[in-house]
Amino acid sequence: xxxxxxxxxxxxxxxxxxxxxxxxxxxxxxxxxxxxxxxxxxxxxxxxxxxxxxxxxxxxxxxxxxxxxxxxxxxxxxxxxxxxxxxxxxxxxxxxxxxxxxxxxxxxxxxxxxxxxxxxxxxxxxxxxxxxxxxxxxxxxxxxxxxxxxxxxxxxxxxxxxxxxxxxxxxxxxxxxxxxxxxxxxxxxxxxx
Numbered sequence: 678x679x680x681x682x683x684x685x686x687x688x689x690x691x692x693x694x695x696x697x698x699x700x701x702x703x704x705x706x707x708x709x710x711x712x713x714x715x716x717x718x719x720x721x722x723x724x725x726x727x728x729x730x731x732x733x734x735x736x737x738x739x740x741x742x743x744x745x746x747x748x749x750x751x752x753x754x755x756x757x758x759x760x761x762x763x764x765x766x767x768x769x770x771x772x773x774x775x776x777x778x779x780x781x782x783x784x785x786x787x788x789x790x791x792x793x794x795x796x797x798x799x800x801x802x803x804x805x806x807x808x809x810x811x812x813x814x815x816x817x818x819x820x821x822x823x824x825x826x827x828x829x830x831x832x833x834x835x836x837x838x839x840x841x842x843x844x845x846x847x848x849x850x851x852x853x854x855x856x857x858x859x860x861x862x863x864x865x866x867x868x869x870x
Contacts, residue, residue, distance in 0.1 A: 694718030694807065695740035700730045700756050702748045703836070710743070713799035719806075727751035731759055738764040741806045744789075746773035746780055747833075754787055761788030770805045772797055774833045796829060831859060 697719040701707040711721045722737060724730035727748045742760050744753040753771065760767050771784040774795040781792040791805045838844040846853040
């Protein structure tokens with residue numbers, strides 16, 4: 678008879694990579710993630726919009742999913758709901774550059790197993806996807822500094838506006854010259870419109 682004492686770790690079952698639905702509207706990021714996750718053993722199917730993801734889910738029941746919250750034609754949270762309905766046992770990870778407590782709570786209520794804040798690397802994604810059900814995520818090894826979070830937000834909004842500096846500054850409630858200084862600091866050549 679085996680007796681377990683408090684504090685003794687429970688044996689974890691190993692989870693192997695499988696079919697993965699990657700929902701990401703940024704073409705470059707989607708390609709990089711698909712390649713990196715394929716190298717880690719996942720069979721990746723990519724959808725670049727809410728509509729495309731819902732079309733894929735009409736016939737594809739992924740074992741795993743990585744879903745961006747902000748999609749050009751809607752919310753990735755609708756994809757989370759659809760995946761959970763199509764395959765209740767799927768492991769769903771939500772990633773967002775706009776991750777907040779409200780997003781995390783909404784994603785979890787809809788069935789997401791984990792919420793990651795962009796930027797995130799492929800190893801962190803794979804670890805989250807392959808974590809046993811109910812496993813707590815490890816503490817961050819490199820927490821984002823406030824200036825990194827600011828930069829990610831600026832980069833995302835700049836992309837959303839098609840590199841329009843005036844519109845980006847307006848959306849961020851920031852003076853245009855301040856935005857230009859930040860972009861110069863990060864050596865980004867944005868198109869002025």
